[in-house]
Amino acid sequence: MGLLDTVSEVLANSTQRAPGDGGDDGSAGSYWCDDCTVRVRDVDVDDExxxxxxxxxxxxxxxxxxxxxxxxxxxxxxx
Incomplete structure (x- = not known):
């Protein structure tokens, strides 16, 4: 069962982020245009x-x- 354990471990670790790996930039969501399906993250609105x-x-x-x-x-x- 070594191969199964290895695959399970890789899959479990693939969803974990190391500290500082993004994902915590203050974003609470995105703005969407229903007409042309454009998406802009809330933290990028002013920069754009x-x-x-x-x-x-x-x-x-x-x-x-x-x-x-x-x-x-x-x-x-x-x-």
Missing amino acids: GLDRDPDGAPLCPNCAAPMRFEHAGGSGCAC
């Missing part, structure tokens, strides 16, 4: 220089429609 609507939602860089915020689920990824 996106305009905002009067309510503060970023405007899509492709079609200028207000983008919708979606919270990240799971392991800290804003996927």
